[in-house]
Amino acid sequence: MTSVIANEAKAGNGKKDKEPTSDRSRSENRLALKLVALPLALMLLVTAFPMLRALYLSLFTYSLTAPDDRKFIGIDNYVTALTDGLFWRDTLVTVIIMIVTVAFELVIGFAFAMVMHKVIFARGVIRTSILIPYGVITVVSGFAWQFAFSNTNGFVNDWLPFIGTDFNWFAERNSSLIAIMASEIWKTTPFMSLLLLAGLAQVSEDMLEAAKVDGATWWQRLYKVILPNMRAAIMVAVLFRALDAYRIFDNIFVMTAGANGTESISFLTYRQVIEQFQLGIGSALSVLLFLSVLVVAFIIVKLFKVNLADARQEG
Amino acid sequence: MTRRPARRTSRSTRATVGLAAAALSMSVLAACGGGGGKPTLNWYINPDGQDTLNALAKSCSTDDYTIKIQLLPSSATDQRTQLARRLAAKDTSTDLMSLDPVFVPEFANANWLLPFEGELADQVLDDDVLKGAGETVTWEDKVVAAPQWANTQVLWYRKSLAQAAGLDMTQPVTWDQVIDAAADNDGTVGVQANKYEAYVVWINSLIQGAGGNILDPKTVEDGRDAKVTIDSKAGEDAAAVIEKLAKSGATQPDFTTSNEGTSLGRMFPESGAGEFMTNWTFVYKNYEGLIGKPGGPKDEAELGDLGFARYPQTVQGEESKPPIGGIDIGVGAYSKHPELAQQAAVCVTSAQAQTDLAVNEGLMPSRQSVYGSDELKEAYPAELLTLWSESVDSGGPRPKSAFYSQVSSAIQSRWHSPTSVGPSTPARSAAFLEAVLSGKALL
Numbered sequence: 001m002t003s004v005i006a007n008e009a010k011a012g013n014g015k016k017d018k019e020p021t022s023d024r025s026r027s028e029n030r031l032a033l034k035l036v037a038l039p040l041a042l043m044l045l046v047t048a049f050p051m052l053r054a055l056y057l058s059l060f061t062y063s064l065t066a067p068d069d070r071k072f073i074g075i076d077n078y079v080t081a082l083t084d085g086l087f088w089r090d091t092l093v094t095v096i097i098m099i100v101t102v103a104f105e106l107v108i109g110f111a112f113a114m115v116m117h118k119v120i121f122a123r124g125v126i127r128t129s130i131l132i133p134y135g136v137i138t139v140v141s142g143f144a145w146q147f148a149f150s151n152t153n154g155f156v157n158d159w160l161p162f163i164g165t166d167f168n169w170f171a172e173r174n175s176s177l178i179a180i181m182a183s184e185i186w187k188t189t190p191f192m193s194l195l196l197l198a199g200l201a202q203v204s205e206d207m208l209e210a211a212k213v214d215g216a217t218w219w220q221r222l223y224k225v226i227l228p229n230m231r232a233a234i235m236v237a238v239l240f241r242a243l244d245a246y247r248i249f250d251n252i253f254v255m256t257a258g259a260n261g262t263e264s265i266s267f268l269t270y271r272q273v274i275e276q277f278q279l280g281i282g283s284a285l286s287v288l289l290f291l292s293v294l295v296v297a298f299i300i301v302k303l304f305k306v307n308l309a310d311a312r313q314e315g
Numbered sequence: 316m317t318r319r320p321a322r323r324t325s326r327s328t329r330a331t332v333g334l335a336a337a338a339l340s341m342s343v344l345a346a347c348g349g350g351g352g353k354p355t356l357n358w359y360i361n362p363d364g365q366d367t368l369n370a371l372a373k374s375c376s377t378d379d380y381t382i383k384i385q386l387l388p389s390s391a392t393d394q395r396t397q398l399a400r401r402l403a404a405k406d407t408s409t410d411l412m413s414l415d416p417v418f419v420p421e422f423a424n425a426n427w428l429l430p431f432e433g434e435l436a437d438q439v440l441d442d443d444v445l446k447g448a449g450e451t452v453t454w455e456d457k458v459v460a461a462p463q464w465a466n467t468q469v470l471w472y473r474k475s476l477a478q479a480a481g482l483d484m485t486q487p488v489t490w491d492q493v494i495d496a497a498a499d500n501d502g503t504v505g506v507q508a509n510k511y512e513a514y515v516v517w518i519n520s521l522i523q524g525a526g527g528n529i530l531d532p533k534t535v536e537d538g539r540d541a542k543v544t545i546d547s548k549a550g551e552d553a554a555a556v557i558e559k560l561a562k563s564g565a566t567q568p569d570f571t572t573s574n575e576g577t578s579l580g581r582m583f584p585e586s587g588a589g590e591f592m593t594n595w596t597f598v599y600k601n602y603e604g605l606i607g608k609p610g611g612p613k614d615e616a617e618l619g620d621l622g623f624a625r626y627p628q629t630v631q632g633e634e635s636k637p638p639i640g641g642i643d644i645g646v647g648a649y650s651k652h653p654e655l656a657q658q659a660a661v662c663v664t665s666a667q668a669q670t671d672l673a674v675n676e677g678l679m680p681s682r683q684s685v686y687g688s689d690e691l692k693e694a695y696p697a698e699l700l701t702l703w704s705e706s707v708d709s710g711g712p713r714p715k716s717a718f719y720s721q722v723s724s725a726i727q728s729r730w731h732s733p734t735s736v737g738p739s740t741p742a743r744s745a746a747f748l749e750a751v752l753s754g755k756a757l758l
Contacts, residue, residue, distance in 0.1 A: 061754050064403055065421040065717045066538050076754070084757045259510075268757070274396055276721055276758060277421075 051290075058284035064277035077284035086268065087285075091292070094264040097181060098245040098296070104185045105241055106234070109192030116193065117200045134190035142254030145183035146170075149255075173261045180262060183251045188244065192237050199233020200226070235304045239297060246296055247289070265289050353378075354652050356659055358411040359385045361394050361642070364676035368413075368663075371671065375662035380655045382411070382663075391415055391512065395720070402427035402647060409647035410656040411663070414460060416451035416712065417512075417719050419643055423454035424538065424717035429646040429653050430457040431660075438661055447639045447710035448681035454715070455536060459645065461664040462681035464672050466595050466640030467626075467706040468520070473582065473589035474622040476502045487635065489628040490521070490556040493591045497565035504565045505578025505592030508557075510731040513575060515713065515723045516638045517593070518730055521553035523636035523711035524629035529722065529748075530714040538717045539752050543745045545726075550741030552629050557736040571732045580610040583617060593626060595640065596703060599695065600677040623699055626706065636711035641681060679703055724758045725751045 058077055062070045081087050116127050133141070148154045149169040157165045169175045203226050211221045227234070249266040256262045258271070269289055273282030360368050365386070372382040387394040395418050401409045402422065414422065422428050431439045439461040440449055448465040452458055470493070477484050480496030497504045507513035519529060527549020528535075531542035544550075560566060567590075569577050579601060581590045592598075602621055605611020612618040626637035644664055646656045662668070666688075669680035674690050685691065686704040714722055729744035730736055750756035 061539075063538075063718065064399060065425045067425055069538060073754075080755055081757060086757045271758070275392060276724070277399065278721075278754075281754060281757070 054283040054286050056283075057279050058281075058287050060280045062278070062280040064279060073280075077281045078288070080281065081284055081288060087265075087288075089261065090263050090265050090268045093177070093262065094246055094248065094266075097177065097184070097248055097264065098242055101181050101184045101188070101245050102238060102241050104181075105189045105192040106238060108185070109189045109237070110196050112189065112193035113196035113200050116197050130193060131190045133187050134194075136187060138187055138250040139254055141183050141187040142251045145179060145186070145251075146255045149179040149182075170256055171260070176256050176260055176262045180248075180251050180255050183255065184245065184248060187251075188241065192241055195237035195240065196230070196233060199230030199237070202233065203229045231304070235300070238304070239300050242296055242300055243293055246293055265292070354380045354655060356380050356382050356410040356650075356652060356656050357385050357408050358382050358413075358659070358663070359387050359398060359409060360413045361387050361391075361415075362389050363642075364672055364678050367671050367675045371663050371668050375659055375668075377658075380652065380659065382659055387413075395421075398422070399425075399427075402649070405649045406647070407649050407651045410650040410652060411660055412645050412647065413463070413642045414645045416639065416641060416643055417723070419451055419460050419645065420454055420536070420715045421717050421719055422645060423457075423459040424536075427645075427648050428454075428459040429648045429650065429657070430459050431461065431646075431657060432457075435657055435661065439664065443666075443682045443684050445681055445683055445704060445707040447637075447707045447712065448641060450712050450715075451639065451641070452643050460643035461645075461660045463642045463644050463664045464669060464678040465681035465707045466679060467703060467710050468516075468593050468595055468638045469702055469706055470591060470593055470624045470627055471582065471598050472591040472622045472624065473502070474620050476500060476588045476591070477622060479588065484622060484624050487625055487628055489631050491559065491631075493627050494556075494560050494563050494565050497591050498563045500588055502565065502588040503567045503578075503581055503590045504560055504563075505567060505573065505581060505590050505594065506560070506570075507574050507594075508570055508731075508733040509572045509574050510727050511574065512723060514731065514733075515726050516640075518553060518557075518726060519713050520626065520636055520638045520711065521556050521629045522549050524626075524633065525549035525552035526630070526633060527553075528714070529726065530716060532715075535714050535716050539754070541714075541716055541718075541752065543748050543752070545748065546742045546745035549629075550745075551738055554736050554738060554740045556629060557730075557733050558738075561734045561736065571734060582621065583610070583612045596679050597677050599623075599699060623702060625702065634709065637706040637709070639707065639710040639712055642678075679707070681707065683708070718752060721751055721758060722748065728758065 059072060059074060060070055061073050061077070112130050116130060119126050136144075149156045151157055151166050151168045156169070157163050157167055167175075169179045207225055207229070208221060211225050216224065247266050248264050249270065252258060252262055252264055252267050253270075258267050263271075265285070266289065269282055269285040272278045272285055276282075358368075358372060365384075369384055372384050376382045387397055394415070398409070398412055398414075398418075399422070402425070419428070423430075430436070436458040440452060440458050444462055445465060447467070448462040452460040452462055470488070472484070472493075474484075477496065479500045480502075482488060482492060482496045494504055496502070507517055522529060522545065525548070527544060527547045529543075529545045531544045534540065534542045561570070567573060567578055567581060575594060578590060578592050578594070579598070581587075582592065582602065583589065599621075602611055602618060606614060606618055612621065626635040628635045644660045646653060646660055650656045664681075666680075666682055666685050669682055669685045670688050670690050672678040673680050673685065674694050680686060680691075683704060686700045691700060713719065716722055725748045726744055729747050730740060747756060751758055
């Protein structure tokens, strides 16, 4: 299905190249510009403005409850944040959550993608049931898993053999993080498998058949043919999920509210702005969050040496 | 061929958008409502005592305005953020709001509360208002809210337990005495020591009871420049009480996560001597309603064994400073009907309103005269009413700072867990609090 869409898009591009400057296409272009202008202005208003505003506010000491004491302090907020142990502790927690969840999601997601790709019977039902968790609102998923891990009315303690029935998962950091990550993985693996399915669909059957004829085993076909050919799709999936995971908020908010050192960077930012009303330092933290997301994206792109343009064109 | 349908779609889209816009503007107009008729005043209340507050809204509505109740979330943090978001956006539909006393300085400093002036101010804060409650509604010498009801903590205990310990409860007792009495007689001491606001309430009362303060009261209104005075003899005395309790045999199993509800069940246990517990005024009605039920006294006679006394002293001989809570009514600074809203605020905080709240909901009055009313005397023992009104009158407020939520979080972060509190805690928390106030540390 995805490949069909990709082909159509390609065909569309091709057509545009073929008829360069007829009157009709020029007026179409003008119309397109006019049509785009208003949405573009709106986009700038709703995205660029808040971003610039946050950048501006981050240079002030500014509390909502003391508007008269607002004072320009340059980059002091950034210095405070970057020299504070809490910031780095929360960054570490966020990175751990990101790496662990994306790794699990990649493996499980790939298995699901294979199932969805190969399944012959009850295709619609199986695909739909795999995708259901993704349709669940994260807050709901957070509550569901919180109840599951609860030591008073949850079932996880009864199911796991090495855990006492009254073990409190939310009493300390590591076990809380496990519960948070379980919810996160359950909820977003379907998204990962959807992206990977698109990649699987792009692997040419001819190549697979050729490999088969040459005597390649199932593992060899997976490693030598399928995975290299869907590298771009894997890359996109990992990138999307990593950036999402880095901004994790809902599950933590619902399950621990940041207790026992389970706070992520987003949660720290939320607390400064929404709970403490500290717009200055809060804005500085959100700018830092934005920058660190860029860094994560940059690292992943460099690490996997993938050209993002490839990801869209390959097929 | 592809263009024609496109154009048709755009035309029909335009029509849809037009319709939607029309519908939207109509609904916006409808929402503004009232159009020339009687104005509606929105009163944001917290969920305590809803029934009586609804009745009050009805009885205080006049020919000039109608009061409409809007319900806030149940957690204090959520109440505060929801109101703050509205007021920061200069919401004109926030007319009246029920405020926890610690929000008043924050909101007043941000100019979100319309001060009561002249005659109205005298009416809202006259001599009848108990001192502890009155202190919570002033900011920079202005009356910025009207006290509606007042909460305070007293020492609840089992008379049999105090007797076994040989403690004379007719005289003021100290924390030391209470902890020893409980530890030596198979009893426990119930407090609020989870990492939350009520733990700061306890710490603040302990420090004030030793003659000190978390922030210097003379500079507390200066916000970030307030002088931090928690690192003092009084701070050390307070830390010593917490340390003593933590190391005594009188702690309850959930000491480090205890809240207002956790120690209620230990007053009348299946076995054991019961407890001493500092807790708010709701405790009395709670046990009265639990006679013969789990967690409550077995019968009337056992309820008679429930004693109450003035909040314990931190230091022998120095008068204790019971905690103050309750609700103040503020008027939104951006209200479209400020005069009417202030009239309404006076009505919902009147003596009659306070009587209804006390009798129906157990929310105690902030006015002295109401404690003497026949309705209250019928509902509560006379000595308890006297104890409560004295406690509210002599109670100590938490720091009246525009940065209170930061102050509170900073204290919680350095004083929790209570088992880690020691002689160095006040100094450590002072350094951290100073850093937080000056924006040099993250919370």
